[in-house]
Amino acid sequence: MAELKRKVFHILDLVPLSTSSVAPAFSISAAYGVMTEIMGVHATMSVLVAFPFFLMASLLLRKLNKISPNAGASYHWGAKLVGKRYGLFQFWIVSLAYFLSLPPIVIPAGEYTLDLLYRIGIISYSFESSVLWDSIVGIAWVIVSAIPLILGAKPTAKLTEAFLAVELAVLVSFIAIGIYSIPRSINPFSPSMLFDGSFLFSPRGFLGLAATLVIVATILDGWEIDSYASEESQKPTQWPGLSGIAGLAIVFSIYMVTMPLMSMETPTSALSVSVDPLATWASQVIPRYVWVMDIAVISSTASSLWLTAYILSRVWYSAGREGILPSKFSSVTGNGSPWVAVVSITLLEVVVQILQLSSPSLQSFFGLVLTAAGAFLSLEFSMDALTITYLVVKGSIPQRYGAVSLPTALFMSSVVFLGILDAGQAFGINSSQYALVLLSLILPGLLFLLRNRKMKLVEVKLDDLERDVRKDPT
Numbered sequence: 139m140a141e142l143k144r145k146v147f148h149i150l151d152l153v154p155l156s157t158s159s160v161a162p163a164f165s166i167s168a169a170y171g172v173m174t175e176i177m178g179v180h181a182t183m184s185v186l187v188a189f190p191f192f193l194m195a196s197l198l199l200r201k202l203n204k205i206s207p208n209a210g211a212s213y214h215w216g217a218k219l220v221g222k223r224y225g226l227f228q229f230w231i232v233s234l235a236y237f238l239s240l241p242p243i244v245i246p247a248g249e250y251t252l253d254l255l256y257r258i259g260i261i262s263y264s265f266e267s268s269v270l271w272d273s274i275v276g277i278a279w280v281i282v283s284a285i286p287l288i289l290g291a292k293p294t295a296k297l298t299e300a301f302l303a304v305e306l307a308v309l310v311s312f313i314a315i316g317i318y319s320i321p322r323s324i325n326p327f328s329p330s331m332l333f334d335g336s337f338l339f340s341p342r343g344f345l346g347l348a349a350t351l352v353i354v355a356t357i358l359d360g361w362e363i364d365s366y367a368s369e370e371s372q373k374p375t376q377w378p379g380l381s382g383i384a385g386l387a388i389v390f391s392i393y394m395v396t397m398p399l400m401s402m403e404t405p406t407s408a409l410s411v412s413v414d415p416l417a418t419w420a421s422q423v424i425p426r427y428v429w430v431m432d433i434a435v436i437s438s439t440a441s442s443l444w445l446t447a448y449i450l451s452r453v454w455y456s457a458g459r460e461g462i463l464p465s466k467f468s469s470v471t472g473n474g475s476p477w478v479a480v481v482s483i484t485l486l487e488v489v490v491q492i493l494q495l496s497s498p499s500l501q502s503f504f505g506l507v508l509t510a511a512g513a514f515l516s517l518e519f520s521m522d523a524l525t526i527t528y529l530v531v532k533g534s535i536p537q538r539y540g541a542v543s544l545p546t547a548l549f550m551s552s553v554v555f556l557g558i559l560d561a562g563q564a565f566g567i568n569s570s571q572y573a574l575v576l577l578s579l580i581l582p583g584l585l586f587l588l589r590n591r592k593m594k595l596v597e598v599k600l601d602d603l604e605r606d607v608r609k610d611p612t
Contacts, residue, residue, distance in 0.1 A: 142209060142455070143291055143474025146370040149377040151295040155367065156385025158302040159360035159449075161442035162392045163309060163434045167416045168246060169357045170397060175410035176350050179325050180334045182397040184350035185358070189390050191549040192358045194542045195519045196386050198526050199365050200379025201539065207368035207375055207598055210456030212522050214595070217460075220528050222590050228521050229453070229462055230583030235514035236450040237483070239356075241490050242511065243446065247439045248276030253414070254432035273495045277488055283444035284484040287451060290473035291370045294448060301437040308434035309392060312420060316399040319423045323402040331398050349560035355553050356512040357393075359519075361385040363445055366452040369598050370474070447483050454479040461592040509565045510576055513554045520550035 147155070173181040199211075208214040212232050217225020249272050256266035265271050286294040320327070337343035361382040364371070368378040400409065400419040412418040420431040455476035458467025469478045526543035529535045554576075557565075561572035 140459075140468055140470040141474070142369050142452075142470060142476070144370065145372045146291040146474070147295060147367055147377075148372055149381055151292075151299070152364045152367065152371060152377055152381035153384045153388075154299045154302050155295060155445065156361040156364050156382045157388045158298045158305070158438075158441045159363040159445040160358070160385060160389040161360060161438045161445075162389045162396075163305050163416060163431075163438035164243070164246070164442050165357035165389075165438075166393070166396060166400075167250075167414050167435050167438075168242070169353050170400065170415040171409055171412045173350050173353055174401065174406060174415070176346050176353075177337070178406055178410075179328075179331050179401040180337065181350065181401065182331055182394065183333050183337065184347060184354045185390070185393050185397065186332055187347070188351055188354045188358055188549075191546055192386060192519075193383070194546045195523065195550070196361060196379070196383045198523055198539070198543055198546060199362055199382060201526065201535070202522065203365055203368055203379040204375050207365075207371070207378060208456065208596075209366055209369045209452040210460065211362070211365040211368070211453070212518055213453065214456060214460075216521060216525050217593065218595055219525055219534075222593050222595075223587050224521075224525075226462065226586040226589060226593060227583050228518070229457055230586050231514055231517050231521065231580075232453055233450065234579055234583075235511065235518050236446055236453070237486070238507065238511035238514060239446050240443070240450075240483070240487050241494070243439060243443045244276040244280055244487060244491055245272055246276075247279040247436070247443060248272040248274070250414070250432055250436045250439055251275050251279070253417070254429055254436060257429040257432060270495065273491050277491050279440060279443060280484055280487045280491070283440065283447060284480055286444055287448060287480045288471070288475050288477055290471070290475050291367070294444065298441050298445065301441040305434045305437040305441075308430055308437075309396065312416075312423070312431060312434075313395055313399065315423050316396075316403060316419070319403055320399075324405055324422075325402050327398065327402055331401060332394075345560055348556040351553055352512055352557040352560065352565075355516050355550075358386070358389070359515045360442070360445070361389070363449050366449045369452075374598065447480065447487075450483055451476050451479040454482070456596070459596050461594050462586065462589055507575055507579070509561075509567065509572065510579055513557050513576055514579075516550040516553040516557075520547045520554075523547035523550065 170181065173184060177184060202215045206215060206218055213225050213229035216228040252261065252266045252271060252275060255261045256263060286297045337347040364378040364381045368374045371377050400415060404419045404422050408418055409415050414435065416431050416435060417428050420428045454463055454467045457463040458465055466478050469476065471477050523543040523546040526539050527547060530537055530540040530543065558569055558573045558576070561567050561569045565572065
């Protein structure tokens with residue numbers, strides 16, 4: 139059986155991967171405008187409320203990585219520790235979570251690239267505002283992002299580190315400028331920007347917070363990439379999970395500084411309608427250099443594109459060797475790249491973009507379907523938490539893990555439910571439509587349950603040092 143390349147990632151590779159996969163600059167640009175539209179200057183509160191539950195999820199994934207490091211991560215844990223049918227259904231949920239996350243990255247990749255080229259005078263406004271060219275450049279990014287994945291895990295990590303360095307250098311520079319500009323703030327800082335109790339005790343405020351939490355779920359994920367990279371890690375049971383916690387903490391810190399600055403220094407009316415809130419903020423604090431912020435957002439978007447595909451390629455590789463998908467999906471190149479999975483993902487991304495471009499009705503349909511990505515990401519973490527809860531009930535692990543897993547499962551499940559309830563406010567679509575989309579996407583997953591007998595769990599062979607860690611009863 140072909141294997142991924144072993145002992146590739148040091149923890150100094152895994153932490154940048156986990157940080158870059160969340161894509162702080164892209165996430166802020168994609169989400170903060172809508173968050174501000176719903177909660178105004180208090181939008182950062184939603185991140186503060188959600189963070190503890192995502193932190194708990196990261197702690198649970200660290201435990202699961204200690205038990206069984208595997209490229210299939212979530213679905214493999216479910217199959218091994220709960221049951222094959224549970225794992226097979228979880229495979230479908232995980233596949234939906236990451237595949238549906240890809241197209242919403244592709245078009246912004248094209249938009250931000252064209253915006254940068256327009257700002258520095260290379261293209262005209264007609265090109266910059268063209269939907270056709272947005273798609274063409276986005277498809278070009280899809281193809282480019284497949285290259286590091288085909289080259290292997292280490293080139294992917296090194297390219298990611300370079301792009302992350304650019305992204306963080308620009309963000310830190312603008313944060314410094316933003317702090318210097320605080321005396322000229324439009325909206326003076328108030329503790330209520332970070333936490334306003336009125337959102338918890340009024341029906342309208344709570345529904346607004348709930349709608350924003352649905353969006354926040356899409357900007358606090360990605361750190362779990364290290365779990366899917368565990369087989370390629372130098373210390374499979376020690377570093378994966380730990381680096382995810384570090385990546386989540388780094389991005390949370392960036393959000394908690396950047397978002398309040400944006401709300402303080404930019405008119406709320408401008409942020410709430412902006413398709414690129416970071417650029418809108420930059421235009422307030424240092425107008426001549428907005429194009430520099432575009433570089434950060436493009437770097438963030440591009441790395442997010444190939445890292446999301448990286449996760450999905452490892453899931454499909456694992457599914458190929460375990461009999462869930464055709465065995466061809468477990469094929470790897472000489473450098474350990476699961477090339478069939480990578481090429482399949484790339485082709486599917488291109489097809490979706492072409493279909494969206496070919497028909498306004500199809501574009502509207504895909505737009506509706508793609509709003510479901512956040513729901514399936516939340517379901518993924520919820521099922522991981524339920525896996526831990528199952529182990530606690532069986533007595534396989536200490537009961538203290540239940541104090542973390544139960545609130546995590548409840549919160550993540552609630553995000554999905556609230557997403558349906560508040561679909562109009564969060565996504566601008568009818569709640570019944572959103573519920574129907576989720577149901578229609580979930581139902582095909584039941585077909586994978588029929589592959590119960592064909593599924594063969596594959597355990598990663600670890601050296602003696604890692605086996606000792608794996609026996610750790612905690």
